[in-house]
Amino acid sequence: MSEKSKPRVAIFDFASCEGCELQIANIEEEIIDLVNLVEVVSFREVMKEHSDDYDIAIIEGSIVRPMDVESLKVIRKNAKILIALGACACIGGVNRLRNRFTKEELFNEVYGKTGFGDNPLFDVLDETKPVDGIVPVDYYIPGCPIDRNEFKRVILALCEGKKPELPGYPVCVECKKNENVCVFEKGQFCLGPVTRAGCDAICPSHGNSCEGCRGLIYEPSNECVKEVLSRYGLDYEEMTRRRNMFNCCGREDQ
Amino acid sequence: MEFVLDKKSFARFVENLLSDESLDVEGVKEKDGKFVFGHLDSASDLRLDHDVTLIPPKKYFLPQYETILRYDLSKPFSAKAEKEQKGKVLLGIHPYDVAAIEQTDRVYLDDYADEGYRRRRDITIIVASDILDVSDRSFAAAMGTHRIYSGYDLLLTDLGGRVVVVVGSKKGKLLLEKHAANLAKAASPADLGAADALRDSVEEKYARVLKVKKEKWVELLEHSYGHPLWGELAGKCMQCGSCTMVCPTCYCYDILDETALDATKGKRVRTWDGCLLQDFTKVGSGEVFREGNTERFRHRFYRKGLYIPKRYHFTACVGCGRCATACLPDIASPLEVFNGLHERRSESAGGMAYALPETEKKKKRFDHMPACATIEKVEKLTGMEKLFEISMDDGDAFEYDPGQFVEVSLFGTGEAPISISSPPSGKSSFELVVRQVGNLTNKMHALKPGDKVGIRGPFGRGFDVSKLEGKDLLFVAGGIGIVPMRSLLAYVLDDRNRDRFGRVILFYGSKTPKDVLFMDEIRELEKKRDVTVKLTVDRCDEGQCWIGCTGVVTSLFPQVEITDAENTAAIVIGPPIMYKFVLKCLETLGIADERIYVSLERRMKCGGGKCGHCQINGVYVCREGPVFTYDEVKTLPEAFE
Structure with a gap:
């Protein structure tokens, strides 16, 4: 591929831990292949250079402040393709947990009497939103953090002019293939049955339960949920609490 | 031939197997309080007292992830099949799992034998073991799979202090001779009696009973298609697909291409898929068949109890109970579902009887390695469709029937089924018309003459032209349906064949004038005296020129008189919605159902x-x-959903 035809990629972050960007930086030996494939023009976490001339924008983080909304809109305008990177950008993630509080409650809780007055750096939206709550998103790379292989797959597909696709089935499929003892059978709660696969069931395969960080793909009926919870002696509050960690929708979910 | 080994000798036998470097020894071992099949490091790893393993030994023949070929995109066409394989010994397979392997053998080896499966099956030695402990959810006794008389190379019966070994095949005999030469003694009548008693006693350990025998499942399901139970249970289903993953008789799969980030080296991987999953039937254009939860939920049970029994004459369930254990809302057990249907027979509704269409039994080899072919010509037909002339690089005549399809392969992107659009010519080339709808067809549209593609096939059953001979032929095409139809139409109208067929009428409907395919060829047809052509478009947008009719394809029927309906065959190919209306017109005309031919599209992977x-x-x-x-x-x- 000639230098000229390489897509120009810019990586941006909003409210997040930047762990997903770290996953990109950690591609290690294949990073050479990545930079052969694309030209990275902006990536604050690993480089000083910056350019506003890019084809693909990759966004990490959820949108928390009015000023972020404006920056995001500019990025959307500049980019031909916009990708949401990680749980915060794709579904709001843990940042959305704050949506159960009003702006005032939140300020009071975090900053107390000090306050920050009119400083726009500390101004927040009424609700924390995922990237697609503000601008249209073309592709998603879910997870907390993202799966490096999935990131590579998506980037490669785009470079080859293809539409990247995410698995349309839940984590259970990968978990069963990995021959794990079901987390429910161990008496714990797991979001694997309703969470989008693509992580190779990494948490259940290492003795933990699925937290739903890749987003829910299926909303089971109440009847089904009740049946499952009672069969395994688990309670509804526990389930809601676990689901809300990454998939909190708003105040009604408290 | 029966032998006996005391416990120590048996351990030595296993150790001998483990020290044989030409063998990969896998067996049942413990994992987190449950059991799995896995690599044995020592004889003490092996457990013969397991109730059931988390997933069945099908993984050794149809691995969860199997590399079927490796490709290199830096070359025009480079693919290598994977052939790494060491001999394998599988220790501790329960009788119901042996029964399941015998079933998959039938599916994968009898007809269109799968190369990868056959290779793995050939190098594997099955050492079965009789059941000592029964899983709570298993109903193997009800299915008659709690003991076996065939399907194993060796059968072990662990009697505590000693293990009785029954030889089931030459492979098994050789293994025993090589690795237990001085360890195995001829079994005494007392040993054999004890082993038999143990097998007999297993049956009593099963608590779960079938209220409707497996032989009656076909009949039960033929009358239960519309039963309310399907909706009730599907309402609780999470669609997680676990039941199909853990099933020893489920064998559906998907194929994916994975290219490394260097954008050149990659592999084509086969992986387990399940009919319960939402995207299972999704085709390139994004259309999903069997879309409802209830329909997918029901499909799994119909496969087990009706579809596979009708095709292969066995019930596709061995009663291992893994699905019941894995299903969180506990709605997956065939035993409970079929018992439920049986008990609520009075609520049965909606019959589902059919005969499997007859096809020529072709015992040919089948694998996923495509043959190299070259694009000779590319012609743009419309904004969406391009015609490709493709010739096989081996130069042999590419023989097919009108109506058949091929799998077109582009490494790194995948495969797609495409109908052949040209008449059989006896040459090594053929034509395809490709509509740009998904990743593969998009890539295909970017190809130029001289580029290489992979071809597998031809596949499927095309038109039986002998049955059409002497008949008047009414062709009804909607949209891209003209593509497979063109193969037959051109065959019939070929001077060498024309006198074997009667009058030819073509009704062809398109969306707009821009979407009409093969306009030049159709204009040529219109000039022929023995061919009647009627065209229509759904709508003619402003600025477009159209001389034919406007309206759906059925609006053409009143325009032509079918003089001899008794001796007319109709060929109907179009989008799903079209069939319902066209079939009604044909019924009115009096064309019998067995003389109406349709070509259906699904995800032929x-x-x-x-x-x-x-x-x-x-x-x-x-x-x-x-x-x-x-x-x-x-x-x-x-x-026609």
Whole structure:
């Protein structure tokens, strides 16, 4: 591929831990292949250079402040393709947990009497939103953090002019293939049955339960949920609490 | 031939196997309080007292992830099949799992034998073991799979202090001779009696009973298609697919290409898929067949109890109970579902009887390695469709029937089933018309003459031209349906064949004048005296020129008189919605169902009736179709959904 035809990629972050960007930086030996494939023009976490001339924008983080909304809109305008990177950008993630509080409650809780007055750096939206709550998103790379292989797959597909696709089935499929003892059978709660696969069931395969960080793909009926919870002696509050960690929708979910 | 080994000798036998570097020794071992099949590091790893393993030993023949070939995109066409394989010994397979392997053997080896499966099956030695402990959810005794008389190379019966070994094959005998030469003694009548008593006693350990024998499942399901139970249970289903993953008799799969980040080296991977999953039937254009939860939920049980029994004459359930254990809302056990249907027979509604369409039994080899072919010509037909002339690089005549399809392969992107659009010519080349709808067809549209593609096939059942001979032929095409139809139409109108067929009428409907395919060829047809051509478009947008009719394709029927309906065959190919209306017109005309031919589209992924994606109730579009007589599919509820 000639230098000229390489897509120009810019990586941006909003409210997040930047762990997903770290996953990109950690591609290690294949990073050479990545930079052969694309030209990275902006990536604050690993480089000083910056350019506003890019084809693909990759966004990490959820949108928390009015000023972020404006920056995001500019990025959307500049980019031909916009990708949401990680749980915060794709579904709001843990940042959305704050949506159960009003702006005032939140300020009071975090900053107390000090306050920050009119400083726009500390101004927040009424609700924390995922990237697609503000601008249209073309592709998603879910997870907390993202799966490096999935990131590579998506980037490669785009470079080859293809539409990247995410698995349309839940984590259970990968978990069963990995021959794990079901987390429910161990008496714990797991979001694997309703969470989008693509992580190779990494948490259940290492003795933990699925937290739903890749987003829910299926909303089971109440009847089904009740049946499952009672069969395994688990309670509804526990389930809601676990689901809300990454998939909190708003105040009604408290 | 029966032998006995004391416990110490048996351990030595296993150690001997483990020290044989030509063998990979796998067996049942413990994992987190449950059991799995896995690599044994020592004889003490092996457990013969397991109730059931988390997933069945099918993984050794159809691995969860199997590299079927490796490609290199830096070359025009480079693919290598994977052939790493060491001999394998599998220790501790329970009788019901042996029964399941015998079933998959039938599916994967009898007809369109799968190369990868055959290779792995050939190098594997099955050392079965009689059941000591019974899983709570298993109903193997009710299925008659709690003990076996065949299907193993060696059968172990662990009697505590000693292990009785029954030789089931030459492979088994050789293994025993090589690795237990001085350890195995001839079994005494007392040993054999004890082993038999143990097998007899297993049956009593099963608590779960079938209220409707497995032989009666076909009949039960033929009367239960519309039973309310399906909806009730599907309402609780999480669609997680676990039941199909852990099932020893489920064998559907998907195929994916994975290219490394260097954008050149990659592999084509086969992986387990399940009919319960939402995207299972999704085709390139994004359309999903069998879309409802209830329909997918029901399909799994119909495969187990009706579709596979009708095709292979065995029940596709061995009663291991793994699905019941894995299913969180506990709605997956065939025992409970069929018992439920039986008890609530009075609520039964909706019949589902069909006969499997007859196809030529071709015992040919089948694998996923495409043959190299070259694009000779590319012609743009419309904004969406391009015609490709493709020739096989081996230069041999590419023989096919009108109506058959091929799998077009582009490494790094995948495969797609495409109908052949040209008449059989006896040459090594043929034509395809490709509509740009998904990743593969997009890539295809970017190809130029001289580029290489992979071709597998031809697949499926095309038109039986001998049955059309002497008949008047009414062709009804909607949209891209003209593509497979063109193969037959051109064959019939070829000077060498023309006098074997009667009058030819073509009704062809398109969306707009821009979408009409093969306009030049159709204009030529219109000039022929023995051909009647009628065209219509749904709408003619402003600024477009159109001389034909406007309206749906059925509006053409009153324009032509069918003089001899008794001796007319109709060939109907179009989008799903079209069939319902056209079939009604044909009925009015008096054209019998067995003289109406349709060609159906589904997700034909493998082409050999294995992967399961193209199934319409009990028939495979890739095997019995894509061409069917209406008579053959009219009782299949999923055919024209």
